[in-house]
Amino acid sequence: MEITKKDIDSLNAVVTVEVKAEDYSDKVQKILNNYRKTANIPGFRKGHVPMGMVKKQYGKAVLVEEVNKILQDALHNYLTEEKLDVLGNPLPKNDTEIDWDAKDFTFDFELGLSPKFDVDVVGKKAITHYHIEADDKMVNDQITSIRKQYGKLISKNEVEKGDEITGTFTNEEKEINKDTTFSLDAIKGKTQLKKIIGAKVGDTLSLKTKNLFANDHQNQTYLGV
Structure with missing residues (x-):
């Protein structure tokens, strides 16, 4: 897997995530093997369904789910490790429909970056700090309220x-x-x-x-x- 970032300007960037077959193939195969053991398909005993039939029936859905999981985890980890201050969530940028029959996949995400600015604080303004003491009446009223509730x-x-x-x-x-x-x-x-x-x-x-x-x-x- 490869993740790259291209800065569009100071407030916008595009992150590209390339998911390779080796990133998901083992996980997909493991899930399909489990499906094969439990699948109930007419004409076949449980656990003896041909893998080709299992892939035909479940393969695409399993592939999409696993790739999406890997993609989301990778994107989250990348943003965390790079300490990118992002506004909102990354937005998918793919302009064309994804070909799930391919082996490798490329996903683009648009990022809105938080602007950097400095604030010069001139002078100081007093802030009143209140120290509130709970007297016996306040405590008793609260106890009464809790009892009623x-x-x-x-x-x-x-x-x-x-x-x-x-x-x-x-x-x-x-x-x-x-x-x-x-x-x-x-x-x-x-x-x-x-x-x-x-x-x-x-x-x-x-x-x-x-x-x-x-x-x-x-x-x-x-x-x-």
């Missing part, structure tokens, strides 16, 4: 402080009919919260939906309006 759900008959509730908001006039699940911590008003705490499964509550939750986004999410 990954903890085991337990059904309850009566609502208590800190619970999550699943229910349906309905309002015929506003055409609201929204099944939703929310945490009591999201309720904004104390009066509304008192109505919910102590409610039992199946109860119907009358709530003021305006400013029911902490912000408009939550109102839209939970109420569907």
